[in-house]
Amino acid sequence: LSSHDADPRPLLLGGPALGLRLIALGLMAGGLMVADHRQHHLSAIRDWVATAAYPFQWAVSAPVAAWAAMRESFSTRARVESENVRLAADNLVLRLKLMRFESLEQENRRLRAVRESSARVVQRSLVAEIVRVDLDPLRQRVLVNKGTRAGVFRGQAAIDAHGIFGQVTRAGPVSAEIILISDPEHAIPVQVNRTGARTIVLGSGRSGLLSLPYLPQNADVIVGDLLVSSGLGGVYPPGYPVGKVTNVVRDPAQPLLAIEAEPAAALDRDPEVLLVWFDREVVEPEAAPDPAAPASATASEPASAPAVAPPAAEDAR
Amino acid sequence: MMYGSRSNFGWGRILAVTICALAASVAPLPEPLELMRPDFVALTVLWFSLLSPRLLGLSYAWCAGIALDGFRGVLLGQHALSLVLIAYVAAKLRLQVRAFPPLQQSAVVLALLFLNEFLLFWIDGVAGHPVTDWRRWIAVPVGAACWPLIAGIYSRVVGRR
Numbered sequence: 001l002s003s004h005d006a007d008p009r010p011l012l013l014g015g016p017a018l019g020l021r022l023i024a025l026g027l028m029a030g031g032l033m034v035a036d037h038r039q040h041h042l043s044a045i046r047d048w049v050a051t052a053a054y055p056f057q058w059a060v061s062a063p064v065a066a067w068a069a070m071r072e073s074f075s076t077r078a079r080v081e082s083e084n085v086r087l088a089a090d091n092l093v094l095r096l097k098l099m100r101f102e103s104l105e106q107e108n109r110r111l112r113a114v115r116e117s118s119a120r121v122v123q124r125s126l127v128a129e130i131v132r133v134d135l136d137p138l139r140q141r142v143l144v145n146k147g148t149r150a151g152v153f154r155g156q157a158a159i160d161a162h163g164i165f166g167q168v169t170r171a172g173p174v175s176a177e178i179i180l181i182s183d184p185e186h187a188i189p190v191q192v193n194r195t196g197a198r199t200i201v202l203g204s205g206r207s208g209l210l211s212l213p214y215l216p217q218n219a220d221v222i223v224g225d226l227l228v229s230s231g232l233g234g235v236y237p238p239g240y241p242v243g244k245v246t247n248v249v250r251d252p253a254q255p256l257l258a259i260e261a262e263p264a265a266a267l268d269r270d271p272e273v274l275l276v277w278f279d280r281e282v283v284e285p286e287a288a289p290d291p292a293a294p295a296s297a298t299a300s301e302p303a304s305a306p307a308v309a310p311p312a313a314e315d316a317r
Numbered sequence: 318m319m320y321g322s323r324s325n326f327g328w329g330r331i332l333a334v335t336i337c338a339l340a341a342s343v344a345p346l347p348e349p350l351e352l353m354r355p356d357f358v359a360l361t362v363l364w365f366s367l368l369s370p371r372l373l374g375l376s377y378a379w380c381a382g383i384a385l386d387g388f389r390g391v392l393l394g395q396h397a398l399s400l401v402l403i404a405y406v407a408a409k410l411r412l413q414v415r416a417f418p419p420l421q422q423s424a425v426v427l428a429l430l431f432l433n434e435f436l437l438f439w440i441d442g443v444a445g446h447p448v449t450d451w452r453r454w455i456a457v458p459v460g461a462a463c464w465p466l467i468a469g470i471y472s473r474v475v476g477r478r
Binding site: 030 | 336339340343344345346348351352354374375376378379382383384386387388389390391392393394395397398401402405408409440444446448450452453
């Protein structure tokens, strides 16, 4: 109890020192925020912070990953066999589809050549694993284990086995942050596959829900309609599934329909995603929604492999 | 004997506690629990400010906030500002709060966590990325409810100074 006698630290704190420190630290934090938000001066620092944080984030996700790997390696023979049978059947179906697809692709190319429009198909893709950390429960964002060193650039589209997944919002050297199509700040131009009607799909903040708020009352949309990316804006390759309409509310009092859709991609269950490069030669009438994307893509060019050069060069155009 | 470690204030333990709090705030959780996750870093900063302000003060809150911004990938300085402010208020109130019974302490922590979340909400809005979902406030009462537990653990691990 008499310990304070020998303790050199002041018994009382506060007073002007505490207030001064509050002001100094508050100003520093405010300055950082302004620099980060307004001028984007901090991209080097951000990259550095992201790189420093990445091993830590990886370590946090490691137990979950290790558990999954362990379950995998201890899975029973019977389960593996049944999975194998299922995959073989899937493979057969996919091969049959692919046979038709190749001839259709050739035909499509010929027809497009006739019309002198370029076919924008995915040229190159990169598998990136999702690091299992919760960045923010209310923002739909994920972290992946590939960055600018692998050629990833800001504004790059990410796709999974079932459809459009999202786009890269920040690319660090070894990791990148992807905004999912279900994030409330995300919008993607789509087409209703059945009718060809163009509209925009917004995220809702919940992983299984998208909304289409911009279709008029007389629009031809029914439950079950497939929504595919239209390619307008140039971020996403055209023709990939985005979602399926699950609910259409026609309220005569409202000028627009309230439509809900379910994302095609397994947004909350994917262990990995594909980052894609595609030919963006066609200049669309609309500006790209992310004006910083071409700039950062050019910036990332020196760090990326030569194989990435064609798309990056096209971005700069 | 009891104060033998006074010369080194147990920096190793403090660092370990901080890293655990940061890890707990990004560790993967199933979806319903994810929304209820208390802000462990804010609780840690509050504990140090209320019960050991002579050990770690505003600079600690600032550094922890910058680290959290880095891990979450949000605007750099956002958590730093909110944590410094609540650490300041907590350090000012600490002599009263320390005498409070646990329930009343939780009430103060509830108010401070609410202030923290409100500042974050505000900064989000000013920066043009508003999250208006009401579910962002769920974590505030959960954090206040966790306060006695967290305070108990920290008192054991770090010890009051």
